[in-house]
Structures are given as structure tokens and as C-alpha cells.
Amino acid sequence: MPVIMGTAGHIDHGKTSLVRALTGIDCDRLAEEKRRGITIELGFAFLDLPDGSRLGIVDVPGHERFVKNMVAGAAGIDFVLLVIAADEGIMPQTREHLEICSLLGVQAGLVALTKADMVDEEWLEMVRDETARYLEPTFLGGAPMVPVSAVTGQGLDELRAAIAALAAGFAPRRRSDLFRLPVDRVFSIKGHGTVVTGTSLAGKIAVGEEVQVYPKGRKAKVRGLECHGAMVNEAPAGVRTAVNLGGLEVSELERGDVLARPDSLFPSQVWDVELTCLASTPRSLKHRKEVHFHHGAREVMARVYFLDREELKPGDTALCQVRFEEPLAGVYGDRVVLRSFSPLRTIAGGRIVNPLGRRVRRFSSQAKGIEALRLGQGEDVLRAQLELVGPSGLTQAQLLILTDMESKALEKALGLLGGRQEALQFDRETRTYVAGSVVAGLIDCLTRFLGEFHRREPMRPGLARGELASTWGRELPSKLFHFLVERAARQGTVTLENDLFRLPGHRVSLASDTAKLREAVLTAYEAGGLTPPNLKDVLGPLGVEFKEAAPVFKMLQDEGKLTKIKEEMYFATPAVTGLTDRVRAWFAAGREEMEPSDFRDLSGLSRKYSIPLLEWLDKEKVTVRVGDNRRLRKRDAVG
Incomplete structure (x- = not known):
């Protein structure tokens, strides 16, 4: 796998001169850099190694004012070449650059003691000892240390050999195949258009593919790719890459943007x-x-x-x-x-x-x-991320950035966790997963909710799916709600019967006094027929308020025994069914309109009952009101 080496060290310790001596490439490309004799921007070069591979080199500025540019370049390196001038030794930016590399996770490197031709052997040995003592507690403790001179060529072959040995045994850790390229330069080339450069951190990209610029969201086509001075059709991870973008102007991009595939990152x-x-x-x-x-x-x-x-x-x-x-x-x-x-x-x-x-x-x-996220890896991190996000769940694309796993490894891990019921896919279309522990907790919550409902509404056989969704499930993703209730029904945790959800042990049963109340209510309304009793006349003698008796009335409605005409006015269902049949028969005899007096003659009812019943017939779409009269609805007549 390609390897990137970055330079680090104090200003004027000879980083750029050393890179030029090693590679023949001058990394100071700006006129201001050449005029002032210091590196301001990032520079890039490459070194051909004896095994035929090509090592990418990022040359960073050493001045304290340009440390932010140094950080931008160091972010993608695999190991560091720490440059220390033999005539000055360790200086402030030597320390800061080394700390930055450590914070960025760089764990390997070597040291070049530059300007070795400017000091005598005794001084050089003193600087070597001082440097070794300083580096001992760092990741460069015991690293190769080579005195060199970019002017005389002293030590350059030895340094090249040390670099080649380190690169040959180096195994960069790039687990993800999610292509990402942090942009560290943006410019335009006449005849080609907009070009960006950076070190691809993972994955690969090919000419002709579409990319997206994050966090801006703009999309572009990859018109061309260049790696270490050579045009290529595909750029792998770990390579200094220049990308020619079609469809974007230079003004639409800046250092710090990230190139990746569309919808693969989530700012x-x-x-x-x-x-x-x-x-x-x-x-x-x-x-x-x-x-x-x-x-x-x-x-x-x-x-x-x-x-x-x-x-x-x-x-x-x-x-x-x-x-x-x-x-x-x-x-x-x-x-x-x-x-x-x-x-x-x-x-x-x-x-x-x-x-x-x-x-x-x-x-x-x-x-x-x-x-839990900082302690685990692989499956542990995957499980922890799902548990942390809760009911909203995570898509497979989101899990790629939340675990940094290679996509095939992620699919395998999700399969293993799924087999153990620790990660469950509730939306196949978006490939969204939720933690098994979250599902178990939500199903427990569902059973508690249904238990409370049964205690509150003992006369109701259960809750319809829509009512359950708008109450208990109102804050859940719709597909997760359906996944949960169906899973609970398959497990037998809840029972689905006649499209009503209930706990398995729930049955609509009446206590003896409630049974008497039901019998008394039904008897009174059946006896009343089309002239039902007043609610108070039914409940008063029983010493019951309507609020207490409401579940009985609701149950009788659900059973089809009573029909609610309006608030606190009920009829025995057979009575209103018979009246409805008579109205249809009246129209079937060839009459087009029914006046209120016709209805009173037909039903034998006073205004107290006839008006609410006429309005109920309108609401039930048996009749339609035309002025003060009624007509049979055509749909009903055809039916």
C-alpha cells in the first residue's frame, strides 16, 4: 500500500533543501517563498525507492505563523522525517511539530541532523546525544538518526536507505474503503479547469466517477487524476493525488473541504x-x-x-x-x-x-x-453506536463513518449481531438498523402502555393500529413502529386480533354490578325503540353517573347493540336499522323528496327525535338535505 512521509521541524532547519537534495524537486513554488527563503505553503514531492515503489513526501512550513498549514499537511502522513539543524539543535517548532505528529497518531519516523557540514564532530556528537535524550520518551525514541548536508551530499545515501527500509516495513492502517480526500490546495490549470490536491485517506477513486464536496454538498465529475506526477485512471488510498474536477469553479472550493462519494459523509x-x-x-x-x-x-x-x-x-x-x-x-x-x-x-x-x-x-x-465508544473496536463500537442513537436508528452508510470499518467487514458484523438479535434492520429500503437492546426496551414499554390502557378502558377489546401509532408510537419512525408491533405480535408479547392490539391475557369482562348495568341499559333502550329513554331516567335509579357508565355504552356500540345518534342520545340499533329500511322503501315507491312532515308520518315521532334522526341519516349518507327536505343519495339508491 502506498506510503506518505511528512517533514517536520523548526524554521530554517533545512527541510525543503533536504527534500530537494533527496528528490530533485523544489517544494517552494511561490515567489514569496523564494524571495523570503522560507516555506509558507505545503510542498509535495516523491522519492523512487529501490523496490520500485514511489514514496510520497509532504514538506511542511516550519515558521510558527504557519503551523496551521503544517497541521493540514501532517494530517495524511504515515511517518515523519524530523529535521533538526546540527548547528542549533532542538528549537520551539521542533517540539511543537513533534507534539502535533503525536496527537495526529503518527507512530513512526526517523531523524535527519541537517547542516552537518557546518559543525565539527564533537559538536555533532553533542547534538546527537541531546536529541536522542529528548526523543527517548516520544514515538521517535530509538529511531534512526542520520547526519546529512544538502550542500555537500554528506549522508544522503544513508538517509535514502533508512527511509526505504522504514517504508518497506511500514503497514499503514487504512481499514475503511470509504473514499475521502481532504483538500489542501485548490487552483486552476489553463485548459483543464479546477484542480484540487490532497492525500486520499481511504478507498479509491476513478476517472469518470461523481464526487461530492463536503460540507458544502456540491457535486462534480472527476475529469482526470494525477499521482506523483503521473496521469492515472484510478487513485488508491495513501497517495498524493491531484483531481481535475468538472462542473466546479475554484471559488466554490477551499482548503479543508473533503472530496468523497455522494451521500457517503454526514456533516x-x-x-x-x-x-x-x-x-x-x-x-x-x-x-x-x-x-x-x-x-x-x-x-x-x-x-x-x-x-x-x-x-x-x-x-x-x-x-x-x-x-x-x-x-x-x-x-x-x-x-x-x-x-x-x-x-x-x-x-x-x-x-x-x-x-x-x-x-x-x-x-x-x-x-x-x-x-463505551472510546473503549471498544469493531463490533463493540458498532453495538455502542446503535445503543447510543436509540430509536432513530442508523443507516448502513452512517455506520460506515461511525465505525471506520471496511464495508464488507461491516456487513459481516451486522449479520453476526443480527443473528444474536443485537442489531436489527427495520427498514430494508434505507438499510436502517436499531440496537436489539433498544427494541427490547421499546417492546417492554409497549406492553406497559397496553397494560395501562386496559386498566383505564377495561370495556375496550384493544387498540387499533392507527390509534396505537398516534399515541404510543407518535415519536417513533413509522417503519420502526410497524416493525416493533409486528415483532411483538410474532413473539406473543402482544396479541393482534381483528386488527386490534391487546395483551394476551386481556378479555373484555364485566364485574357482576357492571353486568347488571349493561343489562339494565340494553333493556331500557330495546324497550324504548324509536322513543328511547333519557339518559338520566336510565342511570338515575341505578345511582350511576354517565362518566362511570360510558365504558358500558361504548362496549354496547362496539357490539352493535346501541347506535349513538348525537351526544347523550342513543337508540337500540334494531330500531334505527328498521327505520332506515322504511325510509329507503318510501323513496323506492317513486317519491323524490321527503318533507319533515312525511318523515313524522312515516316514523310517528315528535320533533324531539325526528330532527336528530334526520340529521343522523344525512351523516350516514342515506339521505342528503335539500333545503328543509331530504332526497335519497344516488349512491345509496344504486346500492
């Missing part, structure tokens, strides 16, 4: 980050501190919110939330660097554990739940 304004405060930092990092935040090639202002403390002391590590004014696109495990607002210096860094963070209360159970 967010909140990230959960495992953060380490540098031991060399003079003071603690306070809660809500505003900082310069570096991720990939982007620098933004952000605030740090600690979840379990008020400050992060030098040398300590803790979880925090970093919040931005505009969304950024990140992936689990990405490295970040924090620099203080004033004075401007590197103070902390770490890795993203959740690039789709949600604001949570400090010291809460939600805050503790994020802790």
Missing part, C-alpha cells in the same frame, strides 16, 4: 472526541474554552464541552463534545488537533469517537454512554 455540528491535553501545556483546558480546531486540512473555531469535569489538566485524557458554528464531515478514529486562541500554540489533540454527536447533558447517563 455535523457536534462531535464526541477523546481528548488529551499536552503535558507541556502551561495550564488546564477549561470547560467551554474556545479553540482553533484542526481536522484534516480544515481549521475552524470551536468550543470544548467536557462531559464529566470542569477542566482537563495537562497530561490528562477525557471525553468531550466539540461544537462548531457550521457542520464538519468526519469519521470515527480521525485525529484532531487543538490550538489555543491566545497565545496561539498547540495545547491538545485526540480522536473522534462519534462524528454524529448530539448535545447531551453533562454528568448524565447519555454522557456515560459515550464512554
